[in-house]
Amino acid sequence: MVKVRDIVALLDAEVLSGESKLDEEVKSVGASDMISDILALTKPGMVVLTGYTYPQVIRSALVTDLLGLIVVRGKNIAPETVAYARENNFLLLRTRGYLYSSCGKIFAMGLRGGDAGKE
Amino acid sequence: MPEKNKLARYAAIFEDITAGDIMSTRIVEISADKKIAHAKELMKIKKISGIPVVDEQRRLVGIISIEDIIHALEFNTINDPIRRIMSTRVVSLRRGDSLAAVVDKFENFKFGRFPVVDEDNRVCGIISKEDILHGILEKFNLIYIHDQKRTCTLNTEYSAITGEKLNAEEADFHYRIDSSDIDAAGTGAAMLKQFLSGKNFHNDIVRRVGVATYEAETNVVIHSKGQGDIFFYQDEDRFIVRVVDNGVGIEDLDKAMKEGYSTAPDHVRERGFGAGMGIANMKRFADKLVIISEKNTGTQVEMIFYLPTQTWPLI
Numbered sequence: 001m002v003k004v005r006d007i008v009a010l011l012d013a014e015v016l017s018g019e020s021k022l023d024e025e026v027k028s029v030g031a032s033d034m035i036s037d038i039l040a041l042t043k044p045g046m047v048v049l050t051g052y053t054y055p056q057v058i059r060s061a062l063v064t065d066l067l068g069l070i071v072v073r074g075k076n077i078a079p080e081t082v083a084y085a086r087e088n089n090f091l092l093l094r095t096r097g098y099l100y101s102s103c104g105k106i107f108a109m110g111l112r113g114g115d116a117g118k119e
Numbered sequence: 120m121p122e123k124n125k126l127a128r129y130a131a132i133f134e135d136i137t138a139g140d141i142m143s144t145r146i147v148e149i150s151a152d153k154k155i156a157h158a159k160e161l162m163k164i165k166k167i168s169g170i171p172v173v174d175e176q177r178r179l180v181g182i183i184s185i186e187d188i189i190h191a192l193e194f195n196t197i198n199d200p201i202r203r204i205m206s207t208r209v210v211s212l213r214r215g216d217s218l219a220a221v222v223d224k225f226e227n228f229k230f231g232r233f234p235v236v237d238e239d240n241r242v243c244g245i246i247s248k249e250d251i252l253h254g255i256l257e258k259f260n261l262i263y264i265h266d267q268k269r270t271c272t273l274n275t276e277y278s279a280i281t282g283e284k285l286n287a288e289e290a291d292f293h294y295r296i297d298s299s300d301i302d303a304a305g306t307g308a309a310m311l312k313q314f315l316s317g318k319n320f321h322n323d324i325v326r327r328v329g330v331a332t333y334e335a336e337t338n339v340v341i342h343s344k345g346q347g348d349i350f351f352y353q354d355e356d357r358f359i360v361r362v363v364d365n366g367v368g369i370e371d372l373d374k375a376m377k378e379g380y381s382t383a384p385d386h387v388r389e390r391g392f393g394a395g396m397g398i399a400n401m402k403r404f405a406d407k408l409v410i411i412s413e414k415n416t417g418t419q420v421e422m423i424f425y426l427p428t429q430t431w432p433l434i
Contacts, residue, residue: 034392034396035337035392036334036392036396036397036399036400037396039330039333039334039396039400040330040396040399040400040403054302055302056302056304056305056392059304059305059306059308059309059333060305060333062309062312063305063308063309063312063326063329063330063332063333064326064329064330064333065322065326065329080302
């Protein structure tokens with residue numbers, strides 16, 4: 001079982017919001033910069049890696065019960081985005097790693113995507 | 120609502136369907152100069168009982184049926200050209216004929232199918248009874264109404280899906296969409312989801328309502344350039360979500376339905392919108408979806424979510 005905490009360590013990520021979720025289990029992982037894709041593909045216990053930092057992304061993640069978001073490439077995140085995440089105790093992480101590399105590391109750790117079993 | 124009114128409302132909805140909408144465009148036709156034997160083979164291969172006959176310019180000049188073939192076999196004229204035995208009194212439909220006119224044809228003439236012709240009398244499609252059924256089913260899934268038909272469906276208090284009365288004042292949840300602020304898009308859906316989360320419904324249906332409403336709401340913000348509202352109604356066995364606006368409407372709903380198609384401008388795409396998945400996601404997450412839109416008048420999205428028939432306490 002992989003916990004949020006393990007991914008934080010693996011990607012050397014900052015926890016910007018949702019500290020109370022560090023011991024929750026991550027069951028599935030996705031990556032997208034398109035809101036509609038995130039909405040469509042979310043599964044229970046899923047975290048999504050993204051380069052997308054508008055407050056909108058938190059709202060869509062909350063609507064679809066995403067476990068958390070990982071912003072890649074150490075991007076600047078608008079204070080409103082972080083504030084909105086904190087207000088809702090939503091798990092928001094940030095890593096300096098690039099999208100591809102970060103995905104690769106998580107995959108190597110054994111976690112699969114929403115299409116697991118279909119590929 | 121009395122049964123009769125309901126039927127009249129449905130009839131008005133289907134008035135919109137034309138022969139061109141429901142016809143099959145995989146046309147089988149045959150030249151009048153070919154041998155009857157040719158028509159016989161074609162009917163055998165395509166498993167059909169009649170073929171429209173055309174001249175050199177592909178204009179409809181007749182029809183040949185299985186009875187004509189039997190007749191030709193009986194009299195040993197199977198190698199004659201088709202034009203000698205074909206029936207020249209063809210009953211055809213025009214592309215723009217209404218569904219009612221199409222149904223009338225089927226009632227008045229006992230043929231299994233009718234060719235559809237364009238302005239030059241060229242065959243552009245064929246309609247069988249199955250095509251009518253398909254056309255109607257498709258409209259049930261997605262209704263696209265313009266012009267005068269709008270008045271009886273758009274901006275009324277009646278559900279376009281169930282025909283029941285939905286009073287804006289009686290909505291269990293209402294949110295006025297601020298379409299001037301793109302960064303606020305989705306706020307209504309998030310609030311609706313929060314509203315439902317506190318009520319002990321199954322997570323799955325709450326999530327489905329959230330996502331589908333989010334897509335409908337962001338569409339209003341991104342595309343409508345008008346005022347919009349989200350109304351939510353809770354029934355014993357279902358939720359109804361209506362998202363209405365008075366904006367520019369959807370120009371081509373068939374295209375808008377396609378995954379990956381988007382008319383979103385660049386500044387909107389930068390924000391992660393415009394994947395062209397909006398309507399596709401609504402369809403995926405709602406149990407029933409109807410979109411009614413008219414250019415420069417507005418769009419009405421209505422979605423139904425059925426509650427699980429029985430909920431057991433989680434142990």
